Amino acid sequence: MFDKLEEIVRRQQEIVNELNEPSVVNDQARFRKLMKEQTDLAPIVEKYLEYKEAKAGIEDSLAMLEEESDEELKELAKEELNDCKERASVLEQEIRILLLPKDPNDDKNVIVEIRGGAGGDEAALFAAELYRMYCRYAERNRWKVDLMNLNENGIGGFKEVIFMINGQGAYSKLKYESGVHRVQRIPVTESGGRIHTSTATVAIMPEAEEVDVQIDMNDCRFDVFRASGNGGQCVNTTDSAVRLTHIPTGIVISCQDEKSQLKNKDKALKVLRSRLYDLEQQKAHDAEAEARRSQVGSGDRSEKIRTYNFPQGRVTDHRIKFTSHRLEEILDGDLFEIIDNIIGADQAAKLAKMNEN
Structure with a gap:
């Protein structure tokens, strides 16, 4: 050393x-x-x-x-x-x-995808709260949030939201957030006062540059349509929304946040580039299964990573057995303690692995 x-x-x-x-x-x-x-x-x-x-x-x-x-x-x-x-x-x-090997993506911006999971309207409401949580966390770090696509459910919930967070080291902090987030509470839609469990999935991807992923435009099909949902004078009256289909992988991305069709097309390509880059990374991770076992929650989308329990006012991260009773502050974007603990546990696991070798 x-x-x-x-x-x-x-x-x-x-x-x-x-x-x-x-x-x-x-x-x-x-x-x-x-x-x-x-x-x-x-x-x-x-x-x-x-x-x-x-x-x-x-x-x-x-x-x-x-x-x-x-x-x-x-x-x-x-x-x-x-x-x-x-x-x-x-x-x-x-x-x-x-001296631990540095993740080459750590300094990159991130593209975040949040989707309501099990729980219908309640899951969509929870997805909207997670979106606000990450926006507040970005604000606390002086990072910029750029909304890319939003699919609402009519009562303030989000079936799906895709957005970019631009900021130095955004990926190094947020990469541990990928996975299934679970909420336990009495939904506003529940009249009997019973506690329900709902889920939302979060996917964190590093923004991929053109040098990282080459896209053959012959593999892409673009469809344009009229944007739906809340919008300004032009958004809902012109065919500005874009649906991009990547034929080889079947990935479909819709972007309708911008008034300009060209800007929505550019955003859709950004998301596609990051998804393709993410797929390549997942393949590499799977090939290095042993290395992945020495890391803490580094991207498995099916892994239940955290529970937000409203009756007890607590948040528990299951990967590191960490519990905080600061639910309101955390949902307001104060994720620093949780993320610092996860990074510490990840570093400890990697150091232990290094010492074994």
Whole structure:
């Protein structure tokens, strides 16, 4: 590990030297690539330098204990030694986490698809609440939400909603949200006061660039139709909505949020590109089944990941056995504690796997 860290320090210095060369400054693509690499390496170098400082502190304290005869100074040296040992241990663990292989999609924007599952109108109402939850979480992170398609049920529920979240590191935080979300409560549609269990599925996909997925337009069929639901003056009066069918896979995507047919077509292609990219990733994950077992909830759509229990005011994430009694705050987008705990559990699982090897 320490050989690798020394190599990273050397590489960072090389990058600094390269960035000062006029030929690199004039080559914007090369400049951006080096800046990105420098940004990725900086936290590791910073922690490693702190670690080396703590190790030097240990050496100094040990030397003082050997040389010093004054009991009071010896006591101070012992305290310093313990502090430095504790700091070095913490930093070593943090460095190991920073050295874990990084998901290449972590910095990408995400496309989110939420669908009402079992439970009819109540499931659709829950899907709408999940949409609002993720919008509020995005807002708290200063990320931008771009609605792509919405299929309402007439009482404020969403049969399906597709939207994009644009923001640095959005995928690194939200990728753990894929799966079945379950709600337990008395539905507004229930007159007998019985608690019902309903579900909604969430799919999180990294936004795929054209370089990630090449789409043959001959494989695509576009149909245009008049948008339905709430809309402005133009939305419901022109054939601006677009239905895209990808013939080889049978994937069908509808987009009707924009007034412009061209913009809806562009959004549909974005969703298709991400779905095709996601399919490729799923195949790769399945081929690496052993690696997937060392990860926490990394995308299985059929996995029941979380329960939102209204009578008890609690939210339970089943993957990490985490329970919070802050239901209202969580539904208002305060997902930080849950997501941080999931990331921590995922990192611990990967570290354990790495230590096995």
